[in-house]
Amino acid sequence: MLNIKEIFILSFESLTDRKVRSILTILMVMVGSALLIAVGGIGASFTDAFSKQFRNLAPNILFISSSQQSQQGPGGGVGGAGTPPPAPKITLNAAIVNRIHSLPFVSDVISTYRGSVTVQSQSESKTDSILSMDPQKLLVIAPTLEYTDGSTLQPNNPSSMIVAQNVANPPGDANPFLVLGQSAKLTYSFVDSTTGQQKEESKNFIVTGIIKETGNPTIDSAIVINLQAGNSLLQKSGKFDSLFVIAQTSNFVDVVEQEIRSLYGNNIGITTVKAILKTIEQFTGQINAFLNSIAIISLVVGAVGIITTLYTAVIERTREIGTLKAIGAQNSDILALFLVEALLIGIFGATIGLLAGIGFGYGLSATVVPGNGSSSPPIYTANDMARVWMISVGLSIVAGVVPALQASRLLPVQALRSQ
Amino acid sequence: MALDTNNDSNNNNNNYHPSNGGNHDFAVSSDPTLTVENLSKVFESAAGRVVALRRINFTVNKGEFVSIVGPSGSGKSTLLNILGALDKPSFGKLFIGGIDIFLLSDKEIARMRNNLIGFIFQSYNLISRTTVQRNVEIPSIIARMSSKERANRSLRLLEILGIATKAKFKPASLSGGQQQRVAIARSLMNNPTIILADEPTGNLDTKTGNEVFDLLRLLSSKYRRTIIMVTHNAELAKKTDRSIYIRDGQIEKEILY
Ligand SMILES: Nc1ncnc2c1ncn2[C@@H]1O[C@H](COP(=O)(O)OP(=O)(O)OP(=O)(O)O)[C@@H](O)[C@H]1O
Numbered sequence: 001m002l003n004i005k006e007i008f009i010l011s012f013e014s015l016t017d018r019k020v021r022s023i024l025t026i027l028m029v030m031v032g033s034a035l036l037i038a039v040g041g042i043g044a045s046f047t048d049a050f051s052k053q054f055r056n057l058a059p060n061i062l063f064i065s066s067s068q069q070s071q072q073g074p075g076g077g078v079g080g081a082g083t084p085p086p087a088p089k090i091t092l093n094a095a096i097v098n099r100i101h102s103l104p105f106v107s108d109v110i111s112t113y114r115g116s117v118t119v120q121s122q123s124e125s126k127t128d129s130i131l132s133m134d135p136q137k138l139l140v141i142a143p144t145l146e147y148t149d150g151s152t153l154q155p156n157n158p159s160s161m162i163v164a165q166n167v168a169n170p171p172g173d174a175n176p177f178l179v180l181g182q183s184a185k186l187t188y189s190f191v192d193s194t195t196g197q198q199k200e201e202s203k204n205f206i207v208t209g210i211i212k213e214t215g216n217p218t219i220d221s222a223i224v225i226n227l228q229a230g231n232s233l234l235q236k237s238g239k240f241d242s243l244f245v246i247a248q249t250s251n252f253v254d255v256v257e258q259e260i261r262s263l264y265g266n267n268i269g270i271t272t273v274k275a276i277l278k279t280i281e282q283f284t285g286q287i288n289a290f291l292n293s294i295a296i297i298s299l300v301v302g303a304v305g306i307i308t309t310l311y312t313a314v315i316e317r318t319r320e321i322g323t324l325k326a327i328g329a330q331n332s333d334i335l336a337l338f339l340v341e342a343l344l345i346g347i348f349g350a351t352i353g354l355l356a357g358i359g360f361g362y363g364l365s366a367t368v369v370p371g372n373g374s375s376s377p378p379i380y381t382a383n384d385m386a387r388v389w390m391i392s393v394g395l396s397i398v399a400g401v402v403p404a405l406q407a408s409r410l411l412p413v414q415a416l417r418s419q
Numbered sequence: 420m421a422l423d424t425n426n427d428s429n430n431n432n433n434n435y436h437p438s439n440g441g442n443h444d445f446a447v448s449s450d451p452t453l454t455v456e457n458l459s460k461v462f463e464s465a466a467g468r469v470v471a472l473r474r475i476n477f478t479v480n481k482g483e484f485v486s487i488v489g490p491s492g493s494g495k496s497t498l499l500n501i502l503g504a505l506d507k508p509s510f511g512k513l514f515i516g517g518i519d520i521f522l523l524s525d526k527e528i529a530r531m532r533n534n535l536i537g538f539i540f541q542s543y544n545l546i547s548r549t550t551v552q553r554n555v556e557i558p559s560i561i562a563r564m565s566s567k568e569r570a571n572r573s574l575r576l577l578e579i580l581g582i583a584t585k586a587k588f589k590p591a592s593l594s595g596g597q598q599q600r601v602a603i604a605r606s607l608m609n610n611p612t613i614i615l616a617d618e619p620t621g622n623l624d625t626k627t628g629n630e631v632f633d634l635l636r637l638l639s640s641k642y643r644r645t646i647i648m649v650t651h652n653a654e655l656a657k658k659t660d661r662s663i664y665i666r667d668g669q670i671e672k673e674i675l676y
């Protein structure tokens with residue numbers, strides 16, 4: 001019986017004897033485990049990014065949208081990333097707000113205007129999103145929201161603006177773009193519907209508050225001004241873009257949704273936090289499953305590569321196997337030699353694949369993963385990496401079983417007769 | 420120089436315990452005779468039935484150098500393979516040191532081959548990817564000899580066979596005669612009592628073949644190894660102790676020289 005150390009030495013020798021073939025086989029295993037690692041990391045960050053967006057949402061909120069909202073693109077509305085509502089045909093005005101407010105189990109309705117403006121501060125200007133609503137109601141939408149020191153809420157001051165931390169200090173910029181107490185000019189560009197001409201509406205605002213990061217991307221990228229200021233700056237003429245309907249408790253969300261549906265049918269877009277979370281789960285689950293299946297397939301291809309390589313090696317080395325048996329090697333020695341060869345291929349492939357996969361994941365996430373402009377880095381956990389490593393190595397050993405058994409069962413005479 | 424100078428550590432190679440302290444316990448070196456009884460071998464294949472050996476009976480004594488001679492296809496290799504338990508007979512028995520070999524398990528047979536028998540093949544059968552020295556060491560690696568003892572012993576064997584300078588070379592860089600010497604060194608590595616050689620000079624020119632044969636002759640006369648060699652070279656056969664002539668799977672005659 002060979003001892004373990006000698007089995008590893010002998011198997012390693014045969015791997016290095018057929019360098020190119022061994023390297024190619026290792027590469028096949030490597031691609032599989034690298035893909036698994038990369039996909040796992042991206043999937044985790046994907047799920048994380050989405051759940052972060054909605055984690056801070058109170059579960060008793062329903063989002064009502066008008067057709068204008070869809071122009072804002074992904075992530076523009078708090079409810080924007082769920083199932084896109086069927087194009088609503090109803091104008092969200094004060095009358096509708098009152099009607100919904102009067103429904104049973106509804107404790108509040110928060111109406112908002114949305115739009116994109118150019119912000120000019122000193123010589124710099126940037127484009128930012130406006131969330132026009134009653135600033136006092138911010139806490140209803142994002143219960144964990146906090147302001148920086150020195151912030152003041154001036155809900156009735158039409159020249160007051162409250163900006164998100166990311167707007168005041170854009171990530172990556174050396175100097176703050178906006179500071180408390182300063183004035184900045186907001187400019188809204190639009191096409192006049194009667195004349196068809198490009199027009200601009202400008203107004204100066206004073207930064208009265210800065211919102212600390214909440215994790216809710218709508219708020220974290222917003223400039224909040226009150227409804228009066230939003231209506232005139234964004235030329236809304238009282239037509240809201242979206243409403244937050246607050247049910248008394250999350251138990252009443254379904255009842256309230258049915259009530260609103262019975263009033264407006266499919267002419268209104270309703271999204272609930274519950275529905276969003278469910279959709280997100282399905283969506284990320286499907287994407288992860290799809291990516292994982294690709295990775296698994298390539299891992300299986302790697303395993304088939306191992307089978308082919310070892311099978312070829314068994315054929316090539318039939319005579320050697322016969323000689324070893326004549327010299328006194330046990331069947332279990334021959335079995336171990338080939339299994340360890342598969343194991344070594346697996347270990348090399350999985351380990352290199354792990355490292356390559358980590359890099360690959362960073363590369364992919366920078367180019368592929370949709371985010372709000374900022375790319376979310378893949379998330380790798382020791383657990384996931386250990387799992388992929390063991391799956392790759394395990395699959396390699398399994399792939400080695402059939403050729404190794406075949407080698408160990410060769411009859412010594414027949415093996416010696418082969419040329 | 421003796422092949423078994425470090426007898427202390429090698430003694431266990433001479434003592435074969437097929438069932439780990441069972442009732443077969445014996446020291447082979449005390450009675451290493453090899454006996455075949457009524458040995459027959461039939462190959463059944465789709466192409467038909469070939470009777471390769473018929474009722475073969477003979478005994479080989481300790482230290483004897485026996486040649487098996489016969490025309491091509493007469494069954495010489497088939498016989499030698501059965502003597503080395505590489506193949507099983509269809510009928511009949513093989514006794515080595517009094518033990519009915521084919522009653523043993525495959526595991527025990529492999530262990531017996533490793534400890535008691537050295538094989539030399541016509542085409543050397545060296546492992547090309549590793550060094551000459553490592554080739555020689557393989558039987559002792561299987562026997563789990565310590566690496567230090569392994570190195571000492573393999574180098575000494577290579578010295579005796581006159582190829583010590585080739586220890587670190589790959590077999591492919593050696594001549595045929597040199598490669599066969601490596602194979603002989605390998606067959607001697609675990610200090611076996613029986614050496615089985617199937618046409619060891621078959622691939623060599625006359626001069627080199629004679630040199631390799633002289634080495635075997637020396638193993639037999641000086642070191643008292645039992646050697647059974649298949650050949651169809653009648654000149655060489657005459658220089659062994661005894662020739663068993665085989666024709667059509669049967670013993671035709673035996674000649675004692
Ligand atoms: N595995 C096998 N299957 C079928 N027939 C076989 C097998 N091995 C050997 N034979 C047959 O048995 C007979 C004896 O073969 P063997 O190889 O023992 O001859 P040999 O005396 O060694 O010949 P050579 O001098 O050519 O080596 C031949 O007829 C051969 O065809």
Ligand SMILES: [Mg+2]
Nearest residue numbers: 495496497617
């Ligand atoms: Mg033959």
